[in-house]
Amino acid sequence: MKRAILFALVGLAISSSGLAGQSLFGTQGLGLPAEPLDGRARALGSMGVGLLGPSLSPLDIAAAARIYLPTAQLTLQPQWIDGELNGQSLTTKGTRFPQMSLAYPLLGVGGTAVLHIGTNFDQRWEVETSSDEEVLGSVVPVTDRLASDGGISTFQLGWAQRLGDRLSLGVGVGSRIGSVTRTFTRIVDAGDLATIIPYVTSGEWRYSGLTASLGFQWDPLPQLRLGGSAAWSGTLEAEPRGETEGSSTDFDVPTEFRLGASGILTPRLALHVGFSFADWQDPEGSLDPGTLVGSVKSFGIGMEWACPTVGPRNFPIRLGMKRSDLPFTFEGETPSENVFTGGIGLNLMPPQSGLIGAIDLAFERGTREAASLSESFWRASVTFRVGSF
Amino acid sequence: MTPSMHRANGLKRSALAVLLTTGVWAVGGCQEEITATLDGDLVPVDAVTVDVTLPFSEFARDLEGWGGYGRPHELSQDIVARSFEGSLDARVLNGFYPYPVYATVKDSTGVFVADSALTFVGGRVVVRFDTISAVHDGPVEIAVGALPREWDYRSVGWDVAVDSVGDRQLWDEAGAGPVIPLGTVIWDPAEGDSAVIEVDSAHIALFADTAAAEAGVRLDVVTEGARLDLAGMTYQLDTRPSVHPDTLVTLFVTNRWRSFIYDPVPDPPAGEIRVGGVPAWRSVFTFEMPDSLYGPTELCEAVGCPLALTGQSLISASLILTSRAPPAAFQPVDSLFMDVRPVLEPSRLPKSPLGSSLLLTGGVLLAPEDFQGEAGAEIEIPLGSYVEGLILEKTDPDLDIPKTLALLSSFEPLSLYFGAFEGPDSPDGPKLRLILTFADEIGIR
Numbered sequence: 001m002k003r004a005i006l007f008a009l010v011g012l013a014i015s016s017s018g019l020a021g022q023s024l025f026g027t028q029g030l031g032l033p034a035e036p037l038d039g040r041a042r043a044l045g046s047m048g049v050g051l052l053g054p055s056l057s058p059l060d061i062a063a064a065a066r067i068y069l070p071t072a073q074l075t076l077q078p079q080w081i082d083g084e085l086n087g088q089s090l091t092t093k094g095t096r097f098p099q100m101s102l103a104y105p106l107l108g109v110g111g112t113a114v115l116h117i118g119t120n121f122d123q124r125w126e127v128e129t130s131s132d133e134e135v136l137g138s139v140v141p142v143t144d145r146l147a148s149d150g151g152i153s154t155f156q157l158g159w160a161q162r163l164g165d166r167l168s169l170g171v172g173v174g175s176r177i178g179s180v181t182r183t184f185t186r187i188v189d190a191g192d193l194a195t196i197i198p199y200v201t202s203g204e205w206r207y208s209g210l211t212a213s214l215g216f217q218w219d220p221l222p223q224l225r226l227g228g229s230a231a232w233s234g235t236l237e238a239e240p241r242g243e244t245e246g247s248s249t250d251f252d253v254p255t256e257f258r259l260g261a262s263g264i265l266t267p268r269l270a271l272h273v274g275f276s277f278a279d280w281q282d283p284e285g286s287l288d289p290g291t292l293v294g295s296v297k298s299f300g301i302g303m304e305w306a307c308p309t310v311g312p313r314n315f316p317i318r319l320g321m322k323r324s325d326l327p328f329t330f331e332g333e334t335p336s337e338n339v340f341t342g343g344i345g346l347n348l349m350p351p352q353s354g355l356i357g358a359i360d361l362a363f364e365r366g367t368r369e370a371a372s373l374s375e376s377f378w379r380a381s382v383t384f385r386v387g388s389f
Numbered sequence: 390m391t392p393s394m395h396r397a398n399g400l401k402r403s404a405l406a407v408l409l410t411t412g413v414w415a416v417g418g419c420q421e422e423i424t425a426t427l428d429g430d431l432v433p434v435d436a437v438t439v440d441v442t443l444p445f446s447e448f449a450r451d452l453e454g455w456g457g458y459g460r461p462h463e464l465s466q467d468i469v470a471r472s473f474e475g476s477l478d479a480r481v482l483n484g485f486y487p488y489p490v491y492a493t494v495k496d497s498t499g500v501f502v503a504d505s506a507l508t509f510v511g512g513r514v515v516v517r518f519d520t521i522s523a524v525h526d527g528p529v530e531i532a533v534g535a536l537p538r539e540w541d542y543r544s545v546g547w548d549v550a551v552d553s554v555g556d557r558q559l560w561d562e563a564g565a566g567p568v569i570p571l572g573t574v575i576w577d578p579a580e581g582d583s584a585v586i587e588v589d590s591a592h593i594a595l596f597a598d599t600a601a602a603e604a605g606v607r608l609d610v611v612t613e614g615a616r617l618d619l620a621g622m623t624y625q626l627d628t629r630p631s632v633h634p635d636t637l638v639t640l641f642v643t644n645r646w647r648s649f650i651y652d653p654v655p656d657p658p659a660g661e662i663r664v665g666g667v668p669a670w671r672s673v674f675t676f677e678m679p680d681s682l683y684g685p686t687e688l689c690e691a692v693g694c695p696l697a698l699t700g701q702s703l704i705s706a707s708l709i710l711t712s713r714a715p716p717a718a719f720q721p722v723d724s725l726f727m728d729v730r731p732v733l734e735p736s737r738l739p740k741s742p743l744g745s746s747l748l749l750t751g752g753v754l755l756a757p758e759d760f761q762g763e764a765g766a767e768i769e770i771p772l773g774s775y776v777e778g779l780i781l782e783k784t785d786p787d788l789d790i791p792k793t794l795a796l797l798s799s800f801e802p803l804s805l806y807f808g809a810f811e812g813p814d815s816p817d818g819p820k821l822r823l824i825l826t827f828a829d830e831i832g833i834r
Contacts, residue, residue: 135824136440146434182831184434188704188824195771196705199436199826205833238833249833 022092022125023081024373025335029291029328030236030251031151035059036099036118038075039360039383043343044302045320047274049215050227050260052304056101056385058116058156059258060227062170062215065160067103067112069356071387075099083375096122096151098381111161114172121152123180136193143187150180152207152236166219170229176209176236203244209253210234223264231256235285252285254278270304272320280327293334298324302341312350318343318362331371339366339379356387436828438704439691441682445813448821451675452813454658455739458669459802462542462648466519468805469531469608470616470651470718473524477718478547479651479805482540482565483622484605486643488597494630494638506631507640509597512588513625514571516608519618520578522722528577530611533586534568535595536604537561542646547654565650568607569595582620593626596642603645616718622647651805655719660814662710664727665798666719666807671739672796673732674819678779692827698780705824706776707769710810711817712755714764721760721806726752726799729770731791743795747775752799755808765817768810770796776823 026032036058041048048059054066056073078095098119105112126147133142158172183202190196215229233253240246260274276298282289302320309315319342326335343362349355362381367374445452461467470479491505514533538561544552550565551558560566571592576584588596596602606624610617624642629635655666662672681695682688688696708729714720728751731744746752748771759766775790782788798807811817 133438135438136822142438144434144436180833182833184436184828184831186436186438186704186826186828188438188826190705190824194440194705194707194769194822194824195773196824197773199438199702199704199828201701201828201831203831203833245830246832 022094022122023368023375023377024083024085024090024125024127025326025328025330025368025370025375026122026125027127027148028330029287030253031121031123031148033324033326034096034098034119034122034151036075036116036120036154037381038073038099038385039343039362039381040318040345042362042364042379042381043318043320043341043360044272044304045274045300045322045339045341046272046302047258047260047276047298047300049229049258050217050225050262050274051272052225052262052264052270056103056114056116058099058101058118058154058158058172058213059231060170060215060217060229060260061114061116061156061158061172061213062160062168062217062229063227064103064112064114064158064170065110065162065168065217067160067387068105068107069387070105071101071103071356071385073099073101073103073383073385075381075383077379077381079377079379081375081377083373085374086372094124099383103387109161111159114156114158114160114170116156116158116172116174117153117177118156119151119153120176123148123151133188135188135190138190138193140191140193141189143189145185145187147183147185148180149183150178152176152178152180154211156211156213158213160215168217170213170215170217172211172213172215174211174213176207176211176233179204179206179241180238203246204241205238205244205249206241207236207238209236225262226259227261228257228259231258249286250284251287252282254280268306270306271301272304273299273301275299276324278327287328290332291328293325293327293329296325296327298322300341313347314345315347316345318345326368326370329370330373333370335368335370335373337366337368339364343381356385358385359383360385434829434831436826437691438824438826439688440705441685441688441823441825442709443679443821443823445674445819445821448678449674449676449813449819451673452662452819453673453738454661454663454670455673456657456666456668456670457739458671458797459667460543460648461650461667461802461805462646463802464649464667464804466522467619467647467649468616468651469610469619469649471610472613473616474717475614476653476716477616477651478564479616479649480565481608481619481622481647481649482536482542482545482605483608483647484536484540484542484645485596485602485624486645487599487602488626488642489640492628492630492638492640494633494636496632502632504630504632507628508631509593509626509628510590510637511627512593514586514588514606514608515583515623515625516576516586516619517583517621518576518578519620520582522618523578523616524722525578525612525615525617528575528612529615529617530573531576531584531586532573532609532611533571534607534609535571535592535601536565536568536607539600539604540565542648545648545650547650547652564652565607571606573611588624596624602642605645619649655716655807658809658812660812661713662796662810662812662819663715664796664808665721665725665803667802667805669798669801669803670807672810673735673738673793674796675735675793676776676779677792678776678783680783688825692825698823698825700777700781702825702827703773703777703780703823704826705771705822706773707771707822709820709822710768710770711815712759712764712766712768713809713811714760714762715807715809719806721755721757721804721808723757723804723806725755725757725803725806725808727755727768727770727808728752728797728799729772729775730795730797732793732795733791735793743797744791746799747772747794760808769822776821
């Protein structure tokens with residue numbers, strides 16, 4: 001049973017890049033950052049670390065130490081984007097699977113083994129431009145289309161260890177996975193002048209590279225939890241596949257630091273804040289220095305109200321907001337993403353049932369802006385979490 | 390069931406309902422809409438599209454015309470003509486099976502019986518024409534005569550009654566003559582599509598002979614300048630059955646074979662491409678694609694020369710033919726479909742087997758107007774996949790693309806008329822038109 005779940009998750013991870021939505025900000029650098037957050041973290045505007053209660057997140061590897069049941073978790077993320085570039089409007093939508101995780105506690109040693117597959121960069125986008133060209137002595141319409149399909153994800157194995165009642169540490173190692181295919185298509189519409197097929201040329205690259213992460217979770221007070229993580233990335237290598245010409249391309253991906261804190265304000269109300277930082281420099285890599293913004297900071301704040309209950313089950317309501325810098329410029333300007341978040345947790349199994357069956361829903365309304373491009377979007381996150389002895 | 394079990398079941402049901410609802414909603418967003426059509430420089434790939442036209446000598450060689458495919462009897466319609474367009478004569482020959490030997494009639498008790506004691510008291514040949522394709526204004530005179538000798542429907546011609554291996558028999562008179570006149574009739578297309586030529590009892594008796602019936606009749610049009618398409622011919626006999634002598638019964642004599650002969654036969658094509666006709670013509674040539682292009686100037690300015698041809702850059706390849714008018718009597722009066730098929734064993738021409746059509750549509754539609762008057766219409770025959778194969782073959786030894794192609798009518802034979810195109814020696818000779826696109830190499834950065 002557990003093997004079947006594992007294979008299913010890996011299969012989803014492999015296909016997940018093909019289901020990603022798009023943003024035109026993804027046309028820059030390594031694509032649009034796509035954090036592997038679950039529905040609860042999204043709803044709270046969190047960076048994914050320092051949340052109250054047990055959680056299963058590749059960004060907070062130590063948090064799994066408080067999971068006492070073998071648990072599987074899957075997050076779906078549909079999104080709908082409206083944008084405007086130089087007065088031209090665009091609409092896109094799509095779904096991705098930003099996070100899939102398994103946790104297997106070994107109670108005898110006081111820790112939990114975890115497996116995470118999470119997205120890092122969304123590289124699925126497609127743009128078209130139209131022009132005129134003289135063919136066969138006539139000016140005919142020409143459409144150029146560049147499509148990018150794929151993304152960068154991380155496959156991570158880790159261990160979270162409880163050290164007493166208040167402290168947990170986590171460590172994980174992993175590998176970048178994913179690929180991207182870029183396809184250029186030119187369609188010449190010569191009408192009755194000639195029978196013309198589209199011109200198509202493409203390239204495909206597979207990503208690889210080592211990653212490692214460390215994290216902690218500490219409850220200095222019964223009403224306060226602190227969490228943090230550092231995610232190191234070795235050189236990200238993009239290796240040509242198939243008939244794609246050229247040599248491998250290396251990218252320097254910076255270490256990312258995340259901090260989060262949660263405090264219990266009342267027995268049913270909690271406050272959460274988070275912050276993250278990464279310094280995007282690529283002195284020896286292949287990213288155009290002009291596209292790198294340097295320091296990338298994000299912060300978020302949210303509240304969780306655990307009042308609504310039905311019998312032994314509770315349905316916490318969450319609200320929050322988050323501001324994130326994007327690491328790659330657009331037309332020379334630094335883009336940022338601002339979102340208002342909200343959501344609800346559906347804990348379908350009562351705590352005493354010996355089962356975990358929960359759904360976390362999150363809704364985000366956000367904007368991204370830089371230079372002549374602006375986007376507003378709705379993003380939903382649905383996390384399914386099941387656990388059992 | 391205990392209350393706790395009820396609660397547990399209720400929990401499971403509500404959990405399942407929530408999971409299903411949420412899953413359907415989430416997966417509903419999976420439908421991708423990702424293309425953004427935008428003006429501006431968001432496609433960081435420079436591309437250029439150019440077209441190149443190669444004369445016949447630069448892409449092919451050895452144009453030949455081959456004829457003799459199919460016979461007139463294979464056509465669905467036969468033709469009669471007299472000095473059509475000042476030159477074409479055509480006659481229809483129709484042989485019959487022996488007369489029926491019995492008729493099924495009711496006897497005095499109302500029972501159907503086979504009556505073999507027949508007395509033929511009259512007869513007629515009924516011919517039906519295609520009034521739409523008939524080329525003549527007003528009534529025309531039709532003549533029917535009995536053929537005096539046997540003929541072979543598969544090889545019969547204007548001069549020969551039989552033309553098979555080891556057996557060549559000429560008509561006594563060119564044009565399947567002489568015939569024993571059976572009668573004539575004036576047929577007015579305005580009054581209907583059929584004409585009836587009465588056959589007298591003497592000639593009815595003549596055709597009672599099996600050999601004479603097999604020889605059959607010759608249908609001719611007497612009016613100068615007329616050309617008619619025969620849609621059908623029947624020979625009907627009137628008989629009085631012995632069981633009911635006062636009743637007239639009409640019997641049909643079954644047609645055995647039919648064909649038509651015509652004169653003059655077009656000369657073999659010289660310096661032209663010809664497809665169609667009956668027997669049908671095919672034009673065969675051999676592709677010899679260049680490795681690189683050295684012009685024209687526009688191409689070299691755009692992408693540099695010499696330019697190595699690659700399959701990837703090829704987005705269109707078409708054979709361009711310029712139509713010319715065939716002799717007036719053989720100009721198409723309806724659409725032709727021209728096909729292109731590889732010749733699999735050129736050394737066995739004209740009997741080489743052909744490969745499958747290179748055209749997705751099974752043929753290029755040729756309008757009759759393309760071959761009338763000044764003609765000169767440019768006909769595009771798309772050969773993109775084939776030419777791409779020829780280019781790829783130069784670097785892929787596993788490919789073996791037939792180089793010799795046949796241009797032919799999609800259906801052979803289709804008609805007496807045929808299509809003609811300018812040959813390689815003409816300034817408007819066959820051309821190969823290539824449209825190429827070149828783009829920057831796709832990168833990941």
